[in-house]
Amino acid sequence: MDFLYTYIVLAEIYVLLGLSTNLLVGIVGIFSVSQAAVFGVGAYVVAHLMMAADPLSFIPSLVIAAACCVALNILVTLPSLRVSGDYFVVTSFGIQLLATAVFINWTAGTGGANGLPGIPPPDVFGLSIETTQQYVMLCTAASALGCLAFWLIMRAPFGRLLRAIREDETAVAAAGKNVLRAKVSAAALAGAFAGTAGGLYATFLSFIDPFSFDLDASILLLTMIVVGGARTLAGSIVGPFLLLALPQVLTLVDIPTTIAAAARQLIYGLLLIAFMLFRPQGLAGERL
Amino acid sequence: MLALQLLVTGLVTGCALGVVAISFSLVYATAKIFHVAHAGIYTLGGYLAWSLMVWRVPLPLAFLLPIAACTALGALMQSQLYARLARRRATHLVVLIASLGTLSVIQNIIAAVYTPNILQFPLDWSSRMVAFGPVRLNWTQLLTIVVSVAAYAGTMWFAHRTILGKRIRAVASNPMLADITRLQPQTVYIYVIAIASALVCLPGILVPLDLGLQPYNGVTPLLTATIAMIAGGVGSITGAFVLSLVIAVLQNLSLLVMPGEWSIGVTFFIFVIFMLFRPTGLFAAAR
């Protein structure tokens, strides 16, 4: 059962990340490939605070990590406000690669390429979360809260404002709404989701290293929301569950071992192409 | 002298990078596609050349046949994938992901067929050294400089002096107008990607000739080249080439003052600052 539970925990963590990315990319339209970097910062901050000489417990660490990620996300999306969509793509790539370089080389802060082992299990209101089963409960609660928050926001005036900005930014500005503030708020919120996901990830694996937060991870996130479905809550859930399952399901296909791994990545790539050609709105989303 | 040798090695890397930047820029400026699969074509060119050399095909053919193959593959990608996506009015994100999927397919076919081991080209003369005073270069490095500069000059000539080149620039500057005035942008896009693929095959062969072949090694040069393209000003061939040289040299020289592992980080850091204060690039719109 551990295997199934592990899969569910990771999928739910990625659901939070999916909500974050969907908010930023799908709804506001800021094309960011640096969400894995923010995820990483959340993970490292929580790890640090919980392993410090005077350790903090889980919930306060999570709050601080979320706050850091909010600030970071605002900073990271600032260039998008000055630079038009296409240029921002490359800037975003640059930010992600810069973050990976920092994670790998700043040994004092992140343990460098060795990573940070021995992260303690979280304690929620006095209850210590140790077994995978308890983790599933924690993550289900967290992701449920996240989905609820997302759903409420989208129904609120703020959500409608964000959609309007996506449709026609100039008209919204002309109507007297503060576009800049709306975008920045959305980015901040996305940061909070990502930071929480990072904290859960770090404590679940009890070991983090920079290679979990690199460009490939950011691209996986993008793929999740595009395949799952952009701009919708259902898409943010379907995408992570499906894409995490895919490599496991593909292992059932019988391929000679020497090329098996490359063959599976190949199938993965073909699926991406097929989706983009024939169903770009993903399984459960709206057209991007 | 350390600084001089680093400078010169940086120039060599920069030249190769420059051709990648120019070719990528051609596609991006004209068809507005973030064609990351370009890195796959770059990688494929090297491997095809290696196979041909292992089968003892005469050297000139071993260089030309991969170029032809890459050209064909690029044209195929445009006509079968990108053109279809454009017809369905796909957004940039969708095109990017399709391109990423294509890149993954190419890289993994290469990895499955050639194994992930680092492969060496079976040539004797490629690593023989030539000394220019205190600076030492091998023949491959020299060849890289010559070929890259020639590629740059050739592209400039093509863009400014030939009819096709001017047609490409026209389409790039105003696709909608081009559509109406029978410039046939879709055909132009195929030409552009074909030319770009042919160009990128050159460093695709020369760089691994010096450093060895690996299936997953195309992405970092592509990203650095993209930075050069944007910092130089999208649409400026000279900008892309010059900035590639600048970035490569800076990365090498930065070793004098800081540990090697930070040099890539610093590049991206400078780029991000650049984007905040001068997003249109140094040579913007100057073609």
Next chain:
Amino acid sequence: MPRVCIGLAALAAGLVITCASAGAETIRFGGILPLTGPGALIGTAEMRGVQFAVDQANAKGGIHGNQIEVQFEDNQAKPDQSILSFNKLTDLQHVAVIFTGYSGPTLAMAPLATRKKVLLVNAGAQADGLAKASPYLINTLPTIGGEIEVISRWVAGQGKKNAGILFENGAAGMAGRDDYLKSFAEAGGTVVAQEATQFGQTDFRPALLKIADAKPDVMLVVITAGLLQMAQEYKQLDLKFTVAGTTFFADPSTIADPSSTGFVHTQLRIDAPPDLAAQFKAKYDTDMEFFAKQYYNAAQIVLATLDKVLAEGKPVTGETMHNALFEIRRFQGLIPLEFKTNTASVPMDINEMRDGKDVLLKEIKLE
């Protein structure tokens, strides 16, 4: 919502099929190695080493009549993939033994191995932290600290007092760098420069030039890939200092290339008899190099342990395999080795590369 249901149903079906296929007659082991990505070079060699040993055993009728099967999972050298694969292999396939490589993923899986009592067999990673990571983790080769101590003393003893360190920016490389700093100083030398390179990088020129600028007598190296390129660039730049390293140097193409003449290194003694190496080459069209041999050796250790467990009529679990292994303690695979602790002690040599051959300079006995 219906779409979500379809997706989840497909997933559930997949998992059911996997469970159903796990009940066959053969004895199954697991292997979690990088089969794609930059680590694939070594991961594939490791996989082949294990598979080769298992195929040979199966051809002879298996162990006590049982055929052996190894299920390999690709972790791309990433810890989260490793943990998913670990749980999958133990929960769905109920494997008792898992082969692993690479320090990062192994360290990540070690606590799980302790908790679930699965024998984790490492025959390639050498980070010092592996020695104490878990009672269920066994290392069939010494950690890098031991080798570095030996080579540092040797090199200092040859009169080289100033050293530059070239290391790979990863778990093994950084551990090696720290060990060099300590051991070389203890041997009476001074480190005058250190440069890091990325795993998979093949352009070592800037790093080599920077180290050369500090004028060392010797360059101490710990990189796991790209060695041939490094040797060639060293030669091209006409550098004169000695180059020293550990068993990572034992790459056939590097040894064969004339650029590596003069390189010295410790070499954990592991040799395949020529006909075995020839069979391997015939099957996989590539030489049986260090990692393939290491994992062949490790597989033989596991098979010998399995033999004992089955002979005693015990069930094949991680716990019984673990206990049996320590009861046997001494193994004769490709080389004799002994498990006094979780890490095997193995004799090593100091070799020098000369004109295409790796020549023995001195034999060292390890504690």
